[in-house]
Amino acid sequence: MMKTLVKRVLLLIATLLLVTILAFVAFSIIPGDPTSSILGVEATPEQIAALRDRLGLNLPIWQRYLHWLGGLLTGDLGESYNYGMPVAQLLATCVTHTLTLAVLAFVLIVAISLPLGIIAARYEGGVVDRVLTILNQITMSVPNFVAGILLVYVFGLVLRLFQPGAIVSPQTGWGPYLWYMLFPALAVALPRSAMTVKMLRGAILSELGQDYIRTAYSKGNSKSSALWRHVLRNAMIPVVTFLAMTVADIMAGSIVVEQVFGIPGLGKMLVTSIGNRDYPVVQAIVVLIATVVVVCNFAADLLYRVMDPRLRGR
């Protein structure tokens, strides 16, 4: 177990290093010069040369990478070309918004799909199961930004449960802030919840057909006790992996849905910064998002081993 853990941690570090290289190289080789977006088209060649020198753009790429990586490791994300302020400071509030949105969406996915998946499987073929199957099909095929627009319309404009576009800052109060974030989180969570319900239902039904469930019944278990005591833990194993992959999807979904709800999160910052060729900001966001996804997958891998004794020690 210890050996596996060490191996996994090393693999995690290697993956993150690769991410930094890709993020750095990709934005260094795409056409476009950050100096022109900073100085404008009328800048003199002398001005451009001076700026390139100041930003370190004349150094070879590997030197620039190492310098950037060194800063990254010590928490210095560099300075934004565009805003002239440290990237860390610039991103602080964006990160709060996006992470709050992502965590809220994940909690919603778990809270919605686990009970519904269990009920659908427990009463397979019943009214609830059939209604859920239809709802699932619809929800799954609606993209999250469309769900977002519908939520803005219904809950924001018709029912007036929140004021679209007028985001409350967490400084004024976490309650109103989370209430506002609940609606975009729902937009991100709905399509994924539908998939998770379908997946969990299938996993439970497949486990219910296994030999050990027949053994459980032969000992006098009712259908419910067989489900809770025997099936769930086994059925959750594939679902945990699926939920870990969901994290990547949530991050991507959040970026789009932020636009619909007017949230100044990482998504908005990313789009603006790419337009401005503000590479330090873009690279920091890419590395940040990749780190969240990779770390969540790592956590899922560990959880997977805890849940399935057959994988321990491997």
Add this chain to the structure above:
Amino acid sequence: MMLQIEHLNIAFPNPKGHFEAVKDFSLHVEEGQVIGIVGESGSGKSMTAHAIMGLLDRKSVKVSGSIRFEGVELLDLTRTQMRSYQGKDLSIIFQEPMTSLNPTMKIGPQVEEALRIHTKMPPKERKQRALEAMALAGLPNGEQLYHQYPHQLSGGMRQRVMIAAALVLRPKLLIADEPTTALDVTIQAQILDTLREINRKEGIAILFISHDLGVIRALCHHVVVMQQGEIVEAGDVEQVFHHPQQGYTQRLIASRPTRTKLKAGGSHG
């Protein structure tokens, strides 16, 4: 009479008509008896075992006739009423020891599960009973196995765990549905010894199901031969083995590999 099965019919209704898996099956089992049911696969022997245990799906399988256990008609019981017999007076072990245990549950809780369901015994006492049942099933190192998972055990040991779990409440009847078919021959002999011991020491009646008349002969007093859902021959096991009345029974006996036949087979290739 402990178990009395009369004119049992098991059918699978489907759009094209009925498929009758078991037809007019009758069998009596007295306390402490060891009875064998033999037949090739598809002869309906496992189906009969599942019917006695109440494990057939009530929606898709039609069971008629009578299965009386200590005077109670099991076929008239609701599912909830039937549960009070399952794992308590009636127990079963299956053919596949590799898949019949829950892979993510430790051995201990699986062995004592029937105690948890049917009694209000405190955990400490349950564990004591589980360890006793494991010793009876030929697992002397129960204390160590208690905290292990099924995948850490061999097939033979898993089947012993299944036996221990089935015995933990000292049932009156243990149904053994091809319990040694998936195991190799030496382990098979050891498991048969264990079952014989359990019958002798605890007086638990055993209904032993196999496709192998030789295995039945090593364990049972009485045998029922089934073919395509029907009983074709029944009687004292030695009688049936040495003087089979039916061609089917003769073929079952002849199909057992013997030393001479193995030699003859070897010369071919």
